[in-house]
Amino acid sequence: xxxxxxxxxxxxxxxxxxxxxxxxxxxxxxxxxxxxxxxxxxxxxxxxxxxxxxxxxxxxxxxxxxxxxxxxxxxxxxxxxxxxxxxxxxxxxxxxxxxxxxxxxxxxxxxxxxxxxxxxxxxxxxxxxxxxxxxxxxxxxxxxxxxxxxxxxxxxxxxxxxxxxxxxxxxxxxxxxxxxxxxxxxxxxxxxxxxxxxxxxxxxxxxxxxxxxxxxxxxxxxxxxxxxxxxxxxxxxxxxxxx
Amino acid sequence: xxxxxxxxxxxxxxxxxxxxxxxxxxxxxxxxxxxxxxxxxxxxxxxxxxxxxxxxxxxxxxxxxxxxxxxxxxxxxxxxxxxxxxxxxxxxxxxxxxxxxxxxxxxxxxxxxxxxxxxxxxxxxxxxxxxxxxxxxxxxxxxxxxxxxxxxxxxxxxxxxxxxxxxxxxxxxxxxxxxxxxxxxxxxxxxxxxxxxxxxxxxxxxxxxxxxxxxxxxxxxxxxxxxxxxxxxxxxxxxxxxx
DNA sequence: CAGTGGTCTAGACCACGCG
DNA sequence: GCGTGGTCTAGACCACTGT
Numbered sequence: 001x002x003x004x005x006x007x008x009x010x011x012x013x014x015x016x017x018x019x020x021x022x023x024x025x026x027x028x029x030x031x032x033x034x035x036x037x038x039x040x041x042x043x044x045x046x047x048x049x050x051x052x053x054x055x056x057x058x059x060x061x062x063x064x065x066x067x068x069x070x071x072x073x074x075x076x077x078x079x080x081x082x083x084x085x086x087x088x089x090x091x092x093x094x095x096x097x098x099x100x101x102x103x104x105x106x107x108x109x110x111x112x113x114x115x116x117x118x119x120x121x122x123x124x125x126x127x128x129x130x131x132x133x134x135x136x137x138x139x140x141x142x143x144x145x146x147x148x149x150x151x152x153x154x155x156x157x158x159x160x161x162x163x164x165x166x167x168x169x170x171x172x173x174x175x176x177x178x179x180x181x182x183x184x185x186x187x188x189x190x191x192x193x194x195x196x197x198x199x200x201x202x203x204x205x206x207x208x209x210x211x212x213x214x215x216x217x218x219x220x221x222x223x224x225x226x227x228x229x230x231x232x233x234x235x236x237x238x239x240x241x242x243x
Numbered sequence: 244x245x246x247x248x249x250x251x252x253x254x255x256x257x258x259x260x261x262x263x264x265x266x267x268x269x270x271x272x273x274x275x276x277x278x279x280x281x282x283x284x285x286x287x288x289x290x291x292x293x294x295x296x297x298x299x300x301x302x303x304x305x306x307x308x309x310x311x312x313x314x315x316x317x318x319x320x321x322x323x324x325x326x327x328x329x330x331x332x333x334x335x336x337x338x339x340x341x342x343x344x345x346x347x348x349x350x351x352x353x354x355x356x357x358x359x360x361x362x363x364x365x366x367x368x369x370x371x372x373x374x375x376x377x378x379x380x381x382x383x384x385x386x387x388x389x390x391x392x393x394x395x396x397x398x399x400x401x402x403x404x405x406x407x408x409x410x411x412x413x414x415x416x417x418x419x420x421x422x423x424x425x426x427x428x429x430x431x432x433x434x435x436x437x438x439x440x441x442x443x444x445x446x447x448x449x450x451x452x453x454x455x456x457x458x459x460x461x462x463x464x465x466x467x468x469x470x471x472x473x474x475x476x477x478x479x480x481x482x483x484x485x486x
Numbered sequence: 487c488a489g490t491g492g493t494c495t496a497g498a499c500c501a502c503g504c505g
Numbered sequence: 506g507c508g509t510g511g512t513c514t515a516g517a518c519c520a521c522t523g524t
Contacts, residue, residue: 003511003512003513004512004513005512005513029489029490029491030490030491031489031490031491039513039514040513040514040515040516041491041514041515041516042285042512042513042514042515043512043513043514045491045492046512046513053425053439059491059492060490060491060521060522061490061491061492061520061521061522062489062490062491062492062520062521062522062523063489063490063491063521063522063523064489064490064491065490065491078473078475079473079475171477172476172477173474173475173476173477174474174475174477175472175473175474175475176472176473176474176475177470177471177472178421178443178470178471178472178473179443179466179469179470179471180423180424180441180442180443180444180464180466181423181441181466181467182296182439182440182441196296196425196439197425198423198424198425198441198442198466199423199441200421200422200423201423221423223422223423223424223441224424226422227420227421227422228420228421228422229418229419229420229421230321230322230418230419230421230473230475231416231417231418231419232321232322232416232417232418232419232473232475233415233416234414234415234416234417246492246493246494247493247494248493248494272508272509272510273509273510274508274509274510282494282495283494283495283496283497284495284496284497284510285493285494285495285496286493286494286495288510288511289493289494302510302511303502303503303509303510304501304502304503304509304510304511305501305502305503305504305508305509305510306502306503306504306508306509306510307508307509307510308509308510487523487524488522488523488524489521489522489523489524490520490521490522490523491519491520491521491522492518492519492520492521493517493518493519493520494516494517494518494519495515495516495517495518496514496515496516497513497514497515498512498513498514499511499512499513499514500510500511500512500513501509501510501511501512502508502509502510502511503507503508503509503510504506504507504508504509505506505507
């Protein structure tokens, strides 16, 4: 055994995965667990930290440690998925969106290729599957493009969850930059994940045929809940999907 | 200040980013730092853990805590980049590859769509920029396809570093599944990153026009060193890059 | 208020790297 | 052997949640 706390983590993990302790249930208090395993509370807390990083346990200050509901893997489909973007057409998804009028500044001007202070619409969204958050989105678009087809600010159901897409016609070019990192404290609490768990961050920039950027989306997903898939078709003797 | 150890982390981070302590240098011993900041060693170690997660500090058992060289961001280009895959055509890259003959089993049979025990060639590679590792690759291909154009097992220079591509002609379809997670202990030590830092894992499956899988690659990158970029072009009235 | 987790202490002892 | 980080202890005290 590598170390005492890993052994305890193994034990608890076994109890969780075999259903001895069920999803949503509270674990015994850290004091009790420490006593049961005859270790100090700090050692026991290290064991819990392992499980928390693995996404098996959620700690709630003042209440206890809870077994997380097993993850349902979601697939983000790249390239402005014309198919349903969450794959989870069946999952009971619901989304809350807040819309704000803002002005371009900082990175946004670079992403959208617009001058400083140019008018934008900002959409901030969180999607949930039941109680569990699965994504955070901040989407920006030039304001003159968001008059026609706009995602309403009312919560929408599963079928409409078009990857937070704001525009109806697929743009000519979509460029997605994917990055793995630890969540900011804000993201960790919004997504209810450990601040030491990995998140998948996607920056999606969509442009029309004229090269005008029509949307920039900053998407964040818990790493243990979503994979992103990108498919490229190469036509004979021709590359067509490389920028 | 959120907590004592965050304050100390802030202080040390400031000293590092302003060059007060330079890249590659060793920090004072934990005992000394604890004394300087008038905290217990455990608190000080928590502070260092913060910096380690941020990728600023590398801990080496028995030797000390070292300031990591600042990251040079590398871009992985998706879709079987026909352009240079690392973008870092200028970076002093070098790669070591180990080639083995193995037989398909478990997940590999699914990925490559071959029967159990069918003969494969396995390439295991690590690429370095100077001293710093920046990718791990395990590549599998049916053995009969690896006779002709094979990546030599000799270290190769920057220009040749075709994203560990084993085959010369671009395949008809490339499907890349991207995922953010914490590294396995093996990956953490191979990549010399904290086991609590995020990695970007890409599973790339390439098929030819007949639908035969010609290569499966399992790639792992330190999250703080690489982004992956995927570009999709939609031709008018037609989607052509969606699977 | 009682019960929970969160932070911190001041040590002990072990494991690793290097001369 | 000596200096380093790694693990662990047995507490104290603080902060949050519920009644």
